[in-house]
Amino acid sequence: MEEITNVMEYEEIARQKLPKMVYDYYASGAEDQWTLKENRNAFSRILFRPRILVDVSNIDMTTTVLGFKISMPIMIAPTAMQKMAHPDGENATARAASAADTIMTLSSWATSSVEEVASTGPGIRFFQLYVYKDRNVVAQLVRRAERAGFKAIALTVDTPRLGRREADIKNRFALPPNLTLKNFEGLDLGKMTVDKTSDSGLASYVAGQVDRTLSWKDVKWLQTITSLPILVKGVLTAEDAKLAVQNGAAGIIVSNHGARQLDYVPATITALEEVVKAAQGRVPVFLDGGVRRGTDVFKALALGASGVFVSQSLKTSKTFLGVATLCS
Template sequence: MTRPRTGPVLTASDYQHLARDVVDPDVWDFIEGGAESERTLAANVAAFDRVRLRPRVLTDVSTVDTAVSLFGADFATPIGVAPTAYHRLVDAEGEVATAQGAGAAGALFVVSVFASRTLEDIAKASPGGLWLHLYWLSRRDVLADLIRRAADAGYQALLLTVDAPRIGRRWRDMRNGFAIGADVTAVNIDEAVMASTHRGGTGRSAIAEHAAQSFDQTVTWADLAWLRAQTSLPIVLKGILTAEDAILAVEHGVDGIVVSNHGGRQLDGAVAALDALPEVVDAVGGAMPVLFDGGVRRGTDALVALALGARMVLLGRPPLWALAAGGADGVAGLLETTTGELAHAMALTGRPRLADLDRTVLSFRVGGER
């Protein structure tokens, strides 16, 4: 894949523009698209446009500290990489390059169950923290093997996506008849389990058809006991948008949750992730860390989510833009740039530590809270 010539790259959107020039159009739609008319996809980004900040002055901001600890691991930044599949669609080195970039920036990288490089190769390439992401597959033997391999390779937690018993109706992929090319595979899972991801067709998505065949739609809260029996690693649930489910997560003893609507890729019309965040944080009441993803495009967005109670903010599409535009260096550059924007905003709001960020930073109503 040919890299574009670049001038100064100053923002996540700069990586987006560069990536669009080098990524195949069908793959670009797979990355950028959301469910149906993409209302929730747009709402995730627009939610941040409603927020204004209340800066405090005459505060010593000569040192701004963005470091954060989570489940005993230390990170230089509260901005990490969310799980996204098949990084080799945009870079030959795939998740190995993403891991190198995230590690260089001192950031968390959550590796997708549908990674296109082996868990072990990714771990060897990463000087930083790794979690393994899972969907609940019908083949529990496959899940158990992935969990064992992740623990053996030094992954620090499991992140289970819970908002996808079936894949959202992604019209872009359906119109494109999108399928994963034969040269890119989910190498950590038996080929027989993944075969349908390579069979596209007019008006249908191979990704959705694979999910319909492979995801267990009968799973309930009670099944978390099986997952807990497989591992001593922390278990984090991704896809929580309501107080009711946040309370159930606490009651079922999980270790953390991610407020997320799957980047607007599941239920079109679902609440923007930012609007759900205060409700979920309040329901948890400090019983576990709450993470966030959905629409974060700059450091000030991350600051807003952190002020609303998120412990860490995960980026989904932007690391893929950076990977396509610049490989491992691009991923590191994106995370360092966004962390720099966060530190700058912390200084200018007079909150030099992450612990100083609370809802008094925000000037108006977000998700029912001031």
């Protein structure tokens, strides 16, 4: 195999190796996939004005996120069901992020539990959370993340219902029968009784249990059940950025859910500047979506981001270290 020189080449290898249903789940966006393309195209329209004859022999890429010092302003975004890509799944991602001295965010729809990820060794980890109709389930998930040593909650707010992902519809996507959403095992699901006969089993049922009445009052409620800082993930406008600050968010993640939710929303790099201006420095603003190169990271930082989150389904720790090196 030829030497891999950039992140996009990993994507092509994944296309060749993964089953079509799995690859399409990871790679596709909602409806026409306009926003999916725009997440990348918008970066290409931002140009540099380079200054020359500046001493760059000493470069320090370390930064601090919510008080935690990390090696670079590049962190791991939550990506669901990683064991569809490799048996080690999220556990490999956790080891890789720790080795790279950066932060991993674990999806609540992971195929490894918070306890399993914690058992891989030391590391700074955040937990991505949806709010379900049964608040008891939410409380149980948060308590487990706290006990496992996770340091923050990334509250996803742009998914009152799943986006129309037509590739998944055509492929009749279902979590492979040998896998499960591990964070829901052993929970008292209460009203969330799983229909074992449904095509996607637990995965589709849990998705259907996300609370469509979710509002800012629920951000306040979440603060009453945890002392962990809460990042609001899914902000695209100045108006919502101001509300996030007003409602006690510790940070904002500018995100369009990888273009998998509502098509024809702006690319995240396009929305970033207005969100940063609205936050007025009161909380850090981060970005995910479309980041493929170190120049993308630089553009986000130049427009006011405190760091970026990148989504990768990682095969080995070595893979992520390669990605981290390329991005930096």
